[in-house]
Amino acid sequence: MGNESDDRKRSHLRLVVNNPELRNPRPTPGEEPFIPLEELAANRETIRPDFYRGLGQWQVKCYEFLERHLARTGIPYGLDPRNGRLVVVPAGAVCPEILEHGGTSQDEILLFAAEDVAGEGGCLSLEMILPFWSDDDSLMEDALLTAPILPYGSLFLEENRNDEYLDLIYRVAFPIFPPALTGRLLDKLFAVARFELRETLTSLDRYPEA
Structure with missing residues (x-):
């Protein structure tokens, strides 16, 4: 009984800050090399036809509006057609506080x-692999259990296809069709994501150290 109590009280290893040289912030199919955001943004015009090919009408309208909104607000972005039609933006552009919490x-x-x-109908989802990881699955599970309960988004664990470690992922989705996507809805989505990411990362900062 005494040992069980001690185990409950023992501190855990702090999650290791993500090393971008070792782990990618975006899934990479098969053995294909990871393409950084800067390259996706620079080649956006070349990539765009592949990105939109085969999409339904409502998705085309949604992505076109999203592109215009990002361009109008000055947020850099890239198009990634290899992983399910992803629009990729710097995390710091949506939640600047990420850089204060190990990002x-x-x-x-x-x-x-x-x-x-x-x-x-359709929905627009926003997702981020949080900049914390460990090669000990139990630590990742503990981090998920101790993270805050979010009013809109959710946190979950998923195995990274590149290194087979668990990723702690944040995701929030807003319904958009019907009605159509609007700038007000996008601003709301980004505001919610910023608040919830800030709360989550602040909580992970308090994760006990060994």
Whole structure:
């Protein structure tokens, strides 16, 4: 009984800050090399036809509006057609506080439009692999359990296909079709993501050290 109590009280290893040279902020299919955001942004015009090819009309309208909104607000972005039509933006552009909580300029936020789970419309999702990881799965599970409960978004663990470690991922989704995507809805999505990411990263900063 005494040992069980001690185990509950023992401190855990702090999650290691993500090393962008070792781990990618975005999934990479198969053996294909990781393409950094800067390259995606620089080659956006060349990539755009592949990105939009085969999309439904509502998705085309959604992504076109999203591109215009990002351009108008000055947020740099890239298009990634290899992983399910992702619009990639720097995480710091949505949540500047990320850099205060172990994040780096390489951290990314992914935006994608997809059919909602009920099949009755579309939704725009925002997702980020949080800049913390450990090769000990139990630590990642503990981090998920001790993270705050979020009013809009959710946190979950998923195995990284590149190194087989667990990623702690934040995701929030807003319904957009019907109605159509608007600038006000995008601003709301980014505001929610900024608040919830800030709360989550602040909580992870307090994760006990060994």
